[in-house]
Amino acid sequence: MHKGRALFIGGTGNLSYDCSLRALDEGWELWHLNRGSSLRTVHGVHTLRADARDETLMPAVLGSGAWDVVVDFISFDPEQLSRARKVFEGRCAQFIFISSASCYHKPPLGGPIREDTPLVNPYWDYARRKIACEEYLAEAIAKGFPATIVRPSHTYGATWIPSLFGSADYTTAARMQEGKEILVFGDGNARWTLTHARDFALGLVGLMGNAHALGQTVQIMGDAAPSWNEIYGTLARLLGVKPRFLYAPRDFIASHDPGFAERLLGDKGYDTTFDCSKLKSLVPGFLPCVSLEQGLQESLMWFGGHPERMRVDAGLSARMDAVISAWKDSGGGSAP
Structure with missing residues (x-):
């Protein structure tokens, strides 16, 4: 039609x-x-x-x-x-x-x-x-x-891997595969x-x-609101690795990196859910069906088929390491 x-x-x-x-x-x-x-x-x-x-x-x-x-x-x-x-x-x-x-x-x-x-x-x-x-x-x-x-x-979509700090590249997945610590705010249980x-x-x-x-x-937006522990935990499981989470307070991370401050204080650094009643009244057929596991699996398959796109943002990774080091120097804990 x-x-x-x-x-x-x-x-x-x-x-x-x-x-x-x-x-x-x-x-x-x-x-x-x-x-x-x-x-x-x-x-x-x-x-x-x-x-x-x-x-x-x-x-x-x-x-x-x-x-x-x-x-x-x-x-x-x-x-x-x-x-x-x-x-x-x-x-x-x-x-x-x-x-x-x-x-x-x-x-x-x-x-x-x-x-x-x-x-x-x-x-x-x-x-x-x-x-x-x-x-x-x-x-x-x-x-x-x-x-x-x-x-x-x-x-x-297939060309992104969701992350707290940059989703349009392979940096977070690569850090997991390399056994590096993954920076997470709070205790990782905030829903997103x-x-x-x-x-x-x-x-x-x-x-x-x-x-x-x-x-x-x-x-x-969909109805699912997994925690960052669940998001990163699912990604790690699909990669076949054990993740090493480094938890630090949101405000500490924000105070040590202005770019991270924008993304956390201005977007991802809160427990966040939505009411999509208006959308469902306008589009009665709106029924989200792609699970977190399915979506991440498709992204990893896409990157696997395009190895030239498995790029690591070295600058972003270094900024993560800098905040992680600062937190440890302040007496904060390390990833297991």
């Missing part, structure tokens, strides 16, 4: 690749607008090659094309989003902006997070820029721009909502062309 014409700005990244596959499966005629720099391609997609942030090129690239849905995966500040709006206003019936659950109030206010939770994040510039994007888009919606705001949480990209895609594509989603903000 033909659903309509959709354009993804991006289309081959961590989130958008699985969304592309799902959209095609559900009958969308799909176009990608990107620079063609990804290692992954999606068969059956029409591709427009251009830098989506160069608005001077867009009219010529897009011609007279119009879409039922445009999904913007790559705008990270209001200026970029404003350029996208200028290009696509009047060319689409629905514009979906991918924001972030990191926008929600930090520290958390308690209880499962919902869409009406205040957006305040003094710790992470990325989140503040996404908040500014949402504020800009809210004004545009009030003027009649047909937009939907989507907030994913920590979402990973992880969503596989295939499950995210189920929610996103369900919002595409959904008239009830116009003017709405919707968060998309």
Whole structure:
């Protein structure tokens, strides 16, 4: 069944690749607008090659094309989003902006997070820029721009391995394989909502062309919220190694590395769960089905099939070691 014409700005990244596959499966005629720099391609997609942030090129690239849905995966500040709006206003019936659950109030206010939770994040510039994007888009919606705001949480596909400090490379898995200590905040029992990209895609594509989603903000994430002990423990078991966890207080880690402070105080350093009732009312078929073990196994298989991508971020690993050493020097414990 033909659903309509959709354009993804991006289309081959961590989130958008699985969304592309799902959209095609559900009958969308799909176009990608990107620079063609990804290692992954999606068969059956029409591709427009251009830098989506160069608005001077867009009219010529897009011609007279119009879409039922445009999904913007790559705008990270209001200026970029404003350029996208200028290009696509009047060319689409629905514009979906991918924001972030990191926008929600930090520290958390308690209880499962919902869409009406205040957006305040003094710790992470990325989140503040996404908040500014949402504020800009809210004004545009009030003027009649047909937009939907989507907030994913920590979402990973085959090319990512979830980690507290950087998920887009092989660093954490490599440290485990090498017997190095894995830095974890607190006692490792804080829950963290992880969503596989295939499950995210189920929610996103369900919002595409959904008239009830116009003017709405919707968060998309799975129901599972494993602890970091469970996340890392599952990864270690699949790697066939015994993990060596080094536990240190969140604030100690943050005080010794500004980058880690952003990621912990501004995002992952809390017990975090979400209430996705709104999504499930808009997309009744949203039933996440990819388990943590299955998702991690697929990631390890992907990296195993692409050994050139099993890169270790030496700088990131050294920063972990520096915090670990500082904690031990302060009298903190070592990993077993």
